[in-house]
Amino acid sequence: MSSDPAPEERPNERSEQESSLFQAPPLAEQERMVEAMLFASAEPLSTGEMQDRMPHGCDAAEAVQLLRKRYQGRGVNVVRVGDTWAIRTAADLGFLMSRETSETRKLSRAAIETLAIIAYHQPCTRAEIEEIRGVSVSRGTIDLLIELEWIRFGRRKMTPGRPVTYVVTPGFLDHFGLETPRDLPGLKELREAGLLDNRPPPGMIPGPEDDGEDDSFDPAPDQEDMFGP
Amino acid sequence: MSSDPAPEERPNERSEQESSLFQAPPLAEQERMVEAMLFASAEPLSTGEMQDRMPHGCDAAEAVQLLRKRYQGRGVNVVRVGDTWAIRTAADLGFLMSRETSETRKLSRAAIETLAIIAYHQPCTRAEIEEIRGVSVSRGTIDLLIELEWIRFGRRKMTPGRPVTYVVTPGFLDHFGLETPRDLPGLKELREAGLLDNRPPPGMIPGPEDDGEDDSFDPAPDQEDMFGP
């Protein structure tokens, strides 16, 4: 008890929590808790974050699955966003929400294409984006996408110059309604068609570090991880 | 449906909406709509406002009642706010809306020194602490130690100005694993523990009680008084 600095601040909760130390609340109750937390938050929450706030012994992951089922087909749905969960209105009811729509900035073609290239090729360097688009990428385009919190810096590539890479964020997944980057439309087809390969121009002998395939920065595991089968 | 600002963006919904002009959607569907609106709205909505946004023939008031029933006992409830409706966290789950972060911080040097002086010299005035530390003691340092319940006010000193004194508390003894303040190691033990490794000139080894302070500075009698058997 001496390690507890302020037990007298919340005596009730404290004792509630303690009494439940060895007996987690029923699952239905846990579901209610997850429901309350997801409703209250505009941002997606991880099961870890939720579990931290729940009484001892709760299983937020299981409760989320129950809740998700409960909200299937309802006006709001429990959606997965990467490793996190959120409640979002059903897409077919968007017309009701016209008043909530805030003026969204019109994105330039360069920004949209750059975003798509990063999403499908991540982790992706600026040089790779430029190679695919055939033009240089302006600083402002990348800045805008970072500002929108749709992309962020990934690890540096272990190629000469150690270029930074870009990857998409959970905010990107949330915005475009994707559970994981694997759910990007047509990803499998593109990969099968070889269109996601880093194919060097003929005549260029790909060195061991030429396309970042070296051991210390092998993009494959990342992609496997994110886009895996 | 002139309220739809971008009908050309979602032609399908548009036509769906039009086909429903003369036939209100099923009540279950209306309930979904109300659910989505209440969820997404930045402020509570009246049934009138909701009905304005809903397809022709809908009865928002009825849909709200259905929804309210559905959420009874759930983690969030549909509640009436004046003439309007809102979704709110169930009252019993309010505790989930606070995140507890605990942080372990090391006591500042000023605080630990002040505490040490009070422990070794109690009852001890602020002026005495300052004399020993050689710098002034901030109000915040004393406040923090009081807040931690490691020190408290002792009796006023019978010297001009009748300054307040500070003494350590049983909580202090508990935290530091001492039975009485007399268990604090003296300078001899400190030296043996290697804490006073610089050898002061001979004849200059003041013990904790041996620094020429007046009698009231002697911790022994008062401690007897405070924590005595």
Place this chain on the structure above:
Amino acid sequence: MSDTADRQDDDMWETVAERRAAEALIVDVDGFEGPLDLLLTLSRTQKVDLRKISVLKLAEQYLAFVEKARTLRIELAADYLVMAAWLAFLKSRLLLPPDPFEDGPTGEELAAHLAYQLERLQAMREKAAQLMARDRLGRDRFQRGIPEQIDTARTVTYTASLFDLMQAYARLRTRDDFRPFVLDRDSIYTMEEALDRMRGMIGYGGDWVDIASFIPDGWRRDPKKRRSATAATFAASLELVKAGRATLRQSDTFAPIQLRPRLRDEQ
């Protein structure tokens, strides 16, 4: 240049309307996002699967475009011209029989890569469009309008061990012990003290005085103190002589040392 390409070019300039349209295409060169974008646009006139595109025909179209742009004196960015040069090279590679002694990629390989680049760019454009057409947050799907404030109750636990406490106290006490070092001076009379005392006593002019008379009262009995005071007074006397304020004399070895303040005009 093949006949078909020439005829096509002629056709392009047949009517005023078409000519205007073509000019618009050229003048609007800024509207293209680089040579690859232009090539992709041109490839659409072939109306075939990008994988079956005739790169040779495409190269000719591009070169014709650049040529037209030049006759219209339209400034073309350097990369358009670089592409033109490369396509001219590619065209020659595709038209001439392969040189068995020459290293490097064949025309077909180069053409295949260009086709691949176009296909990849086209694919990315389609995906970008699909992405933007998804049910997007804030347009089709919405988050909670009144998110509830999660108040963070931060509990700070301060830690300090008994060792910290002892160390802090030891630090304070040790600092006391090591205040600027001062010798135990109970029985030491310094030259500075002697000087101060003597300066105050001698004034200007006067008789010879035994320097022992300058030793303060308390310093005469205790031998330790007397020794210190005598030495200090002697040293101070020498200082006064050095400063020209006094003269010293001693009649004999071990005889008393006498001091006489110097007169002002003696200096």
